[in-house]
Amino acid sequence: MPADSTPPPAREIETLEEFDRIALTGSFAGYRVQAVDLTDRTFALLVADTTQAVFLGCPMEPQALAHVRAGGALVFPPVPHLPFDPYRATLYSPAELYADLAVAGYEHTPDARSYDWFTQTAAGGDILASMLRSIHDDAVTDALDEHLAGARVVGVMGGHAMKRGTDAYAGAARLGRDLARAGMTVATGGGPGAMEAANFGAYAAPHEDVMLGKALSVLAGVPSFRPSVGAWAAAAFEVRERWPEGGSSLGVPTWFYGHEPPNAFASHIAKFFANSVREDTLLARCNSGVVFLPGAAGTVQEIFEAATPNYYASRGEPTPMVLVDRHHWTEELPAWPLLSALARDHAMAWRITLVESVTEVPGALARLEEK
Incomplete structure (x- = not known):
């Protein structure tokens, strides 16, 4: 040349x-x-x-x-003896991350083995391991952008402590179903609790309404991923088997929080090693708004990670932010007063709201998008 x-x-x-x-x-x-x-x-x-x-x-x-x-x-060249492919061209699926679950148990799945590799190499300062993690996360980011091209994405954030069988879990599931039926791509942190509930709701969207209640009863038999991730995941796969061809949604979990397993209802999973990359990647792609269900430290962090580009308009027009549960966000963890004060005299003030119930969320998102 x-x-x-x-x-x-x-x-x-x-x-x-x-x-x-x-x-x-x-x-x-x-x-x-x-x-x-x-x-x-x-x-x-x-x-x-x-x-x-x-x-x-x-x-x-x-x-x-x-x-x-x-x-x-x-x-x-390919790197031998890794439990993951650092050059992968596609997002993960639940079946891929949970391969061999039924045969050998969760500890032998690619998901668990990748977490073990991460914990063994992250503390050692191995430059090759850190490079492989970075290459993997960049490849996943590329695959995610290809997957979401042209999609209207709504993020649903919330804590992992929300248990199956509770009214809160059922409400988050109905929210995910309503958003998916409205043509949105539901995106979550990809873990258990509120995240799983929203992904499950999106999975239930193509089915008749009665399916959601029946499937919730199956899931309630294993309320939490503790003490057994295997039993928790198996209940989700049972639902998928009994009601196949569910709707699609996105989960964006991280091996940094390896004690939180990925849920099996997100059809496409962008799993990262670096939690900071994962957080920014998820929130930056929620172009039609973000819903914040009750949560703890992680959810509070996500509120203000979303607020910062809205405040500075660094990504253009502010995206809608809807906080759910007045008592939680004004009394238990008073993030709403600070968020409101931060938004004052900025364009983002017209794009944030606090609602009492998940039933109010679709309408709130529609109003905020019109402003």
Whole structure:
């Protein structure tokens, strides 16, 4: 390539089907090939132009590997013995994170093994481990943006302590169902409690109304992920099996809080190692508002993480914020008075509200979006 020529635009290949289609052109110049097994595509690689291509975690035969490197490609090889793929091109699914649950128990699932790897490497200062965590989180962020392109996303935040079988859990589930039926993508922190309830509600959205009550009864048999994550997750998978083809939603959990397992009702899961990245990633993509159910430290943190870009208008027009339960947010944890004072004389003042019940949330969101 001449020294003064413009580099080819970077484009992504994330499936074998996409690879085969581009292979017909004879050139992968400038492409980013991500987490595609190319061990059976040696000939295609040997005859193709790979100038300024990048191969991220793509297994290939030694002959093909030598050729693409000689042709100007940058190759990040697969990393052996990891319980996760740092170069993954897609979001997680519940079935993937909970693989082998029924056979070997939760401690042997990819989710639990990834948490174990994280706890063993995070404290050691291993530069390779920290690099792999960063690459993984960046890959998940890329997959998340692709998944949410054009979606109207409403975040539902709340504590993990909310138990199945309670009125609060049922209310959060109905909220998730109502938002999903209104055409919203429900996004949560992806864990148990209020987060699971909202994701479950979105899962129930395509089914008849009676399904929600019946499924809630099944879930109530295992109220919490303590003492057994396996039993808690198994109850969710039982619901999914009895009422298949549920609605989609998003969960954004973190291995930083590994004691909180991901819930099995979010159809798409963006799981991160870095909690700070996870928090900002989730809130930044809630373009149609954020609902804050009663919670503790984590939920309070999320309120003001959402408030900061609204205050400074750093992401453009402020997004709606709805806090639910007056007593909780004015007496138990008085975040509302501080939020109101912060919003005074700013555009965000017109985009925040406090309501008593989850039944008021859809209407409140609609009013705030109109302002």
